[in-house]
Amino acid sequence: MPANRGLPEPGPAQFFARRAAYAWFVVGTVCIGAFVGQVDASIVQLAMPSFEDAFDAPLDAVSRVAVAYVLAFAAVLPAFARLAEIGGRKTLYLCGFALFGLFSALCGLAPSLPLLIAFRVLQGIGGSMLGANSVVILVAAAGPARRGKALGIMAAAQAVGLSLGPALGGVLLATLGWRSIFWVTVPFALVGAALGWLIVPKTTSFAKDRRFDALGTTLLIPALVALLMTIAEWRAWGPSAPLIVCAAAGPILLGLFIWREGKAPAPLIDLRLFQSAAFSAGCVGVLVSYAMLYGMFFAMSFALIRGYHDPPFAAGLRLTVVPVALGLVAPFGGTFADKRPRLVMAAGMAVCLASALALPALLTGTPESLIGVMAALAAYGVGLGLYIAPNNSATIGAAPADKSGVAGGLLNLLRVFGAGVGVASASTALGWGLHAATGAGARTTDASEAALLSAVGGVLAMLAGFGAIGAAAALVRGKPKRAAGKPEPAPVAAPIRRDA
Template structure:
């Protein structure tokens, strides 16, 4: 018996190491010529799940209202709580990942997201469901903050844009399948399986990530974590999104809306001051001094605003004109389908001489031109399908190239923070796309179909114009990391 004591103790000591340190990929995987594709494919699991979850949950509103006898305003918190927590936690998750390991945090994100999804499916009340959605958002933040970083540090330099295009296509596929899968699940087996479907996908992705994702080779450690900075960032983002949502038609007095926007501005100013003075800031503001980063983040926010705005606008327009929800869902599929197509084939179609900046300009110009046409053409299913498809092509051309410019200007040891910034811009763009379109429809009043359509399209066209300006101002951008800072 005494001879077994040391091995058992060695094994017991290995458990903390197994749980707190990243493990390298097996040699037979790391040495494969296409090993980076395996890593990108694994990250696509998270990209797909995140967007599937974003578009699938809205299909549960009717069932949730019936089962829990709740109002629509109460049920909307199932989505709103998730979005608020996600946006607030993306940068902190990226910062911690840079310090302790991006693969480690990505895998733990899958654990939290999958467990919370199972809990959401078993929730006994609406309040419990909202709480579990916040936990789910924490897991999603750990994944999303690292998804772009894992892709950019895994792919060879010449393949970075292609890899980011594949990831963007996975996001678009999840977005496209969400309404169809959600509607089928709710109709066939009930709303709880809308969350339950995440469990088997999450388990598969967790196992794949353990073996296929490279470990972090370059860390950016900090002696302490900036908790005051996190609090200020959370207050700023939450107040901003609540203010926009309140202004979009919720029964909230004007003074409360003004207070929310004032609080957001004050917290944002205090956050910047804190980051300038903190010994270990949550966000290194010097990253934003790179023009490719600042313009790229503005472009990313506006790009997702343009992507998600039609998801609210088109169903409202078609249903008000006498169409069905099924017709609206089928018409909307053209947008993410065009996005996925362009994100995956743009490298093969466009000449290699076209730079990332040139691709951004081309994509933004397509978006602006398409939205301009939507201002004058009829808002009918026959006209909308090709217009939405072309709009998706513009976004699919713009987004991977824009993300490449941003991540190429960020040092590899800050890739998690950079990925958190990109995904935070995406989250804010998503929220603003939904909220600003809803606001325009609210301001137009009930029954003012064409007026509301024109108002909303004008907002989206303005966002496309900002994308175009941001692309024009962006430099070519080059990755600053050395080969030794990549992952294995």
């Protein structure tokens, strides 16, 4: 299909396109978005206590600042991925940077909590435009021979962003206040948009079938919203009409979406992937592992700032131990898992489970206990490092070769939705724990240190339950055998010629 049948796209600047290293310029540009997305995700978790203070709001209200972003991101991701296949990727990618930067700035200017949440929704939509295109642009530019190295560089950028977020957030919160944590991502968005305009290649390959599943989209978005709102607002809403509507509508709409996708000529999600038990179990693992990562960030932010009275900078440094341990161990986890993937993944989740169960006893609120707390957090990161990379690799490997791109997009959706599940469920569990300990509303500023840390212990027990689910998913999967099929064609651009 001719390239001019899609959205108008600017071509790359010849200064870059004629360079032998052009493919790596594209990889570097994509990594900016990967980096800033992880910085934003991790930095906001640390700011939850600050939002409570700034807006004099209860726990369930401030948790929506984090949930709103990931919910919007996940809900519209499949739609943007399909639109990019039909109309081209570069314009949507550039719009994603622009919207992310614009609404990041507006988040920092928000005069009220409802407006902040609204801007986070719009920021999440911009982030989804980036997420729907980034991996495909990177893989197409690098070509098959350099794909693994390019993906490894992107993973490193994400790990750096995830590790830097808590420490950077602590500095900003301590010196400039909560608004600065949103403004800090604006320069990266501007640079990413400018470099994307100059470097990212025009789309040269489009979907042969240009039909868009509008009905599937209108079913999936409210289904994901209803499911996550049920988890996030379970305690706050109680047995009320809104909760009953969400709890009933979520499964019904999701069931209708599955029915629709089975009949749609051009579905948003290819449900045939789930015919593989290994792929289905891997998807469960993706969801729970990211729920565990972000649930831990959420819970321990309150434990360190409210329970130990750490200043934000110190709390951020302590939280950094989780992603740093994860990033250091992940490459070795992938290597060990080549021979015994189920054993390595199950062992990783066992370490996470043991760490989550040990932490409540260590959270005494005394300075002497922080050494044990840090050791348990480091072990938790090690466990996730042994699980996440091997699980992602094995799950992609369980998909047919010609569906690897579709499978990767689905895993990205589950990763983001899992982060939302982690924050939402941690917020609900923390609220329940505070109510049980104090008999008062779920506002951490009103709780004693002992009550707060006891409530965090309940969140950690829930995360241990997630770990058990992840371990079970690793053990029940069979050895993945990729179905026969031609490798999926690069849907963005042909591999870059080095003599161009």
